Amino acid sequence: MKAVVLVGGFGTRLRPLTETVKKELLPLVDRPILDHVLDHLARHGVHEVILSSPYLEAAFHPFIEARQGDPAITWITEAAPLGTGGAIVNALGAVGNDPFFALNGDILTDLDLTGMLASHREHEAVVTISLHHVDDARAFGLVATDERGRVVEFLEKPLDPIPGDVNAGTYILDPAVLRPWRADSEISIEREIFPSVIASGGPVFGFLADAYWLDLGTPEKYLQAHFDLLDGKVHGVAYEAPWIAPTAVVDPEARIGRWVAVGAEARAASGAQVDDSVVHPGASVGDGARVLRTIVGPGAHVGAGSSVQDCVLGAGARIPDALSLSGQRISTDTEAHPA
Template sequence: MRAVVLVGGEGTRLRPLTETIPKPLLPLMDRPSLDHVLDHLARHGIHEVVLSSPYLESTFHDFIEARRGDPAITWITEPEPLGTGGAIVNAMGQLGDEPFLALNGDILTDLDLTAMAAFHRERRADATIALHPVEDARAFGLVPTGPDGRVLEFREKPEEPVPGDVNAGTYVLEPGALAEWAEGGNVSIERRIFPALIEAGRRVFGFVTDSYWLDIGTPDTYLRAHFDILEGKVEGERYPAPFVADGAVVDLRAHLGRWVVVGAGASVGPGAEIDDSVLHAGAVVEQGAKVVGSILGPGSVVGVGATVIGSALAASARVRPGASVRGARISAGGEAPEG
């Protein structure tokens, strides 16, 4: 089975982190987040992957060159943003005539793709949608299924917190199910294609799973993804907690809490305190500074004695010595005022 991974999201909710780094290439632990997605596919026997994106291939050139392994990657640049459905249709020429996987590239999951593909075959489905149960569906919308697992409808996001199954952004699709949209164009698979297939009586099934699943779409969920990996919640991902990458320097007089990631080449000075935070490659936390619940982009600097709480610093951003910032979003190369 082949797969298409959608990597075209602009990551607007993750700004300023995505001002200089495409969302799929944001570091997750010690590697780009897309690396984790591709490794997960390889573990389930997916050896050929199409990456579909409106980004130019040159943006991902170094990443693709560094992979050079399993799965083999084919890049497709969308002529314009095509939406989730249009991007999948645009990639179908590279996917053959067999059922294929399609998934969003900004999701961290240990979903059993092998079991999902078997479920799809057993049900003789036209489309199978991975569904994840949540306690509060307001951020997602609901996807109810019948007793046989057949999807009944796609409901809009509820106004009140209600439990239910939500779309987990991973699909097994028959090429023929998308024939109506073969001419391409911008179309959403969630808002247009799946509802149209259901209305036409096509065999659309939900594969309900309680596997780990997280949409890495905001700074809060980005942090949570790291903490969940450190806690061992994600199958196939094993890191010590705290995690200090090779080449990072942490002074023996500094304090690192358990839920901390320090990227390659980052440095933490004497007396500094880091808790519940992620430091990207080359980030610097100077003497006596305090960082809590924050993300420090590559090459960013937290000055001597500064305090950073619940904030996100883009690449090369600076918090001046003695400054105190809370809930800040500092753009690439920007500075926080002195405290």
């Protein structure tokens, strides 16, 4: 089984973290987000992954070189951004003639891919779309299905907070249904390809599962993914909580809360208090500093006696001693100043 993983997003909502690191390569506890995605695929029998992106391979080369074991990685660089549909069509030459998975590279899920493939085959579908039930669908477009689970239409985002089934961003696709499309312009698989297949009578089915699913596209969701992993909510992955890298240096007098991940070579000095936060590799928290619901980017420093709450610090950002910040984003290699 093969999979196409889309890694072309710009990660604008995660800035300043993505000013220096691609979104899919940001650390998620002990390894990059993309490692979690590939490990999940491997657990369900995927042996080859095609990574598709308009970025040059150089941005991902260190990750690809360091990756060990299944699945093997094939890289495709898009000549121009092709959208979700165009990128998948562009990869058809590498997937062969059998159905394949397609998904975004910034989703954390424990979706039963084996069960999804069985459902795809049972329904003789050309497309199967993973669905997730939400209590408030305003942030998503709704997917309407009949009593057999066949998708009948895609609905726009509702104005009112209503429950419904939404597209969870993992697909099984029959290559034949995509071959009429050309990969020479930007195409949306959700807004163009899927509606076209449905209109032509192609069997498109939903796979509704009670699985963990989280889009990691914002700082709040990125933090929540760490909390959920540390809390054991994602099947197949287990961590101690808090998680402290073996090479991190945490003073015995520092207080590290349960929902905290401290990366390699990071430091927390005496009296430091860190709660509900992520401290990236090489970052440091000074004497008596307070860090709450904050992402401390790689090599960033929180000065002694400072307090940062609901903040995002880019790589190499510096918080001077005895400064209090709330709700701010500090850019790469920038020193914060009083508001």
